[in-house]
Amino acid sequence: MGTERPTSTENVDALLPAQCRAARALLDINQQELARLADLGLSTVVDFERSRRVVSNDAIRSMRAALEGCGIEFLDENGGGPGLRLRQGPHEKEK
Template identity: 45%
Template sequence: MTPEQSRAARGWLDWPQRTLAERSGVSLSTVRDFEKGRRIPIGNNMAAMEKALTDHGIEFTTSGIRVTKP
């Protein structure tokens, strides 16, 4: 997942950064810093963020994202 994909996925889900942080169990600063390109989260935090999004119908592709559930 790239920062751009994360922002796009949140946009499709209409989630603010805080919602992604809460649903993935990471800090808000982790989401914020990742999406601004300041740092890459450690493996388990990145995996948790991706899982929170995929559990809600987001699929990550090489060209972006795809929404698989309404």
């Protein structure tokens, strides 16, 4: 079956390219900002999100940690597929 995801399951289990794009959209940040936050080159973020190449597990962990540091929570698959959400800040809970 033709799949466009990288072949290393360890690589995609930590963070899917679609999750990375969705997380950036929730945070309203671009690829360059994520690269800066994760201390990575812009091409690493671009190539990962477009599934151009398998990037290192360290790079994926850095992207995920940067997104989590900005308030993204990654959700387990639990039957519906992997997902994410934006954590509520203290000011949002009071509304």
